Amino acid sequence: MDKKVITLTVNGESHRLEVEARTHLADVLRDELALTGTHIGCEHGVCGACTIRVDGAITRACLLLAVQAEGAMIETIEGLSETGEIRDLQDAFRNRNALQCGYCTPAMLITAQDLLLHNPTPDRATIRDHISGNYCRCTGYQAIVDAVDTVAKARQAAGERP
Amino acid sequence: MKAYAFDYVRAATLDEALALLERAGDGGKLVAGGQSLVPALNLRLLAPQLLIDIAHLPELRGITCDDTTIHLGAGTRHVELANSPLVAEHLPLLQMAVRHVAHAAIRNRGTLGGNLAHADPASELPACMIALEAVMLVVGPGGERRIDAADFFKGLYETALGPDEILVRISIPRSPAGARFHFNELARRAGDYAMAGLAIAMHGNSPQDMRIRPVFFGIGDRPVLARQAALCLEQAASLQDGLAAAQQALLGDLDPQDDLQADAGTRMQLAQVLLKRGLADLVAQGRG
Numbered sequence: 001m002d003k004k005v006i007t008l009t010v011n012g013e014s015h016r017l018e019v020e021a022r023t024h025l026a027d028v029l030r031d032e033l034a035l036t037g038t039h040i041g042c043e044h045g046v047c048g049a050c051t052i053r054v055d056g057a058i059t060r061a062c063l064l065l066a067v068q069a070e071g072a073m074i075e076t077i078e079g080l081s082e083t084g085e086i087r088d089l090q091d092a093f094r095n096r097n098a099l100q101c102g103y104c105t106p107a108m109l110i111t112a113q114d115l116l117l118h119n120p121t122p123d124r125a126t127i128r129d130h131i132s133g134n135y136c137r138c139t140g141y142q143a144i145v146d147a148v149d150t151v152a153k154a155r156q157a158a159g160e161r162p
Numbered sequence: 163m164k165a166y167a168f169d170y171v172r173a174a175t176l177d178e179a180l181a182l183l184e185r186a187g188d189g190g191k192l193v194a195g196g197q198s199l200v201p202a203l204n205l206r207l208l209a210p211q212l213l214i215d216i217a218h219l220p221e222l223r224g225i226t227c228d229d230t231t232i233h234l235g236a237g238t239r240h241v242e243l244a245n246s247p248l249v250a251e252h253l254p255l256l257q258m259a260v261r262h263v264a265h266a267a268i269r270n271r272g273t274l275g276g277n278l279a280h281a282d283p284a285s286e287l288p289a290c291m292i293a294l295e296a297v298m299l300v301v302g303p304g305g306e307r308r309i310d311a312a313d314f315f316k317g318l319y320e321t322a323l324g325p326d327e328i329l330v331r332i333s334i335p336r337s338p339a340g341a342r343f344h345f346n347e348l349a350r351r352a353g354d355y356a357m358a359g360l361a362i363a364m365h366g367n368s369p370q371d372m373r374i375r376p377v378f379f380g381i382g383d384r385p386v387l388a389r390q391a392a393l394c395l396e397q398a399a400s401l402q403d404g405l406a407a408a409q410q411a412l413l414g415d416l417d418p419q420d421d422l423q424a425d426a427g428t429r430m431q432l433a434q435v436l437l438k439r440g441l442a443d444l445v446a447q448g449r450g
Contacts, residue, residue: 001169004170021167044201044204045197045268048267057271058266060268062200063200070172111266114266115266129352133353
């Protein structure tokens with residue numbers, strides 16, 4: 001099968017790539033662009049480990065073929081880390097022991113940030129609901145909810161300061 | 163967990179997509195959001211020769227409203243349903259239901275048309291379409307046709323759509339004033355497939371003019387309108403008075419099967435519990 005030529009903007013950089021139609025975006029990010037912070041778990045949309053942002057909306061990179069993403073603006077954990085957008089979430093995850101093996105962590109951070117962008121004052125049930133599509137096998141989620149809750153309150157307090 | 167090789171083309175217009183689909187024959191498969199299709203490809207449950215991407219067709223976009231009807235483009239994403247003021251005002255049942263569809267990252271890409279055409283028996287939106295008496299506009303080489311939601315879902319992953327047809331628009335009558343809706347499902351974890359679920363639309367208050375459409379999903383091979391249970395409720399002096407008979411009538415309306423999640427007896431019990439909770443909610447809404 002002939003390869004397809006696509007153009008993707010990934011973390012602000014434009015890339016011209018040749019991909020097979022069957023290759024999903026998570027494989028392209030990892031294998032072609034060496035952005036290995038996008039993790040692959042189940043490859044059928046259940047575990048959430050490959051969550052990225054596509055045109056600003058969180059998306060499963062394993063459920064999006066690279067050819068479908070032609071022309072899209074992609075943001076991965078590497079991009080969100082470099083810009084400092086999620087520095088406070090990263091600190092809170094570390095301080096609260098909200099990770100152990102770290103496999104789910106990049107996607108968990110992106111998903112948590114997505115929640116806080118859309119709902120700056122979530123209660124714990126809302127946090128749990130929003131991360132319910134991201135599996136963590138280490139923490140039991142309690143510490144993750146704590147970390148997100150801490151950051152929500154800290155951002156709120158910072159926003160209210162004159 | 164890697165898909166078989168296939169070719170891919172992004173259609174620019176509905177006519178182009180129809181022509182590609184006709185030419186591809188059995189080897190062609192439409193993709194819009196891909197949130198059910200891509201997992202099936204990755205798992206090698208499907209092996210199409212050509213994927214025809216219809217996510218960018220202008221003909222499938224938009225949510226509009228006229229005096230009698232709301233029109234939803236088949237390409238409307240779940241997140242757009244959830245955030246649409248028109249849907250919130252005129253189709254509250256859909257807004258209640260869409261929250262239960264998978265997770266935020268899936269709802270950002272999955273489309274209404276893809277959801278309906280996939281016809282997963284545990285899916286929320288097909289049941290809502292039957293409760294709300296939606297009409298599907300499909301287009302094929304022979305032109306347009308309209309299919310009532312009640313005739314659209316034929317069985318497990320099976321619909322009335324022909325292999326060369328595309329679901330373009332879903333039209334739903336605006337609900338009369340005072341209409342009430344209920345949606346609930348029972349799943350072991352948030353976002354999982356429901357073991358049993360129920361969508362209800364009702365309007366009219368007096369026993370003479372009350373009409374109710376309780377539609378169960380996750381129970382059989384397709385969503386089921388519980389006709390006998392509805393009749394019990396419409397003939398009773400009040401919803402509470404009709405409850406026991408309606409629960410009993412579900413034994414005839416529904417034909418649950420065993421599967422890995424729950425056996426048939428459990429599913430019937432869950433359906434009866436859902437009906438009881440749903441009616442209590444509708445009664446409470448009526449008091450509000």
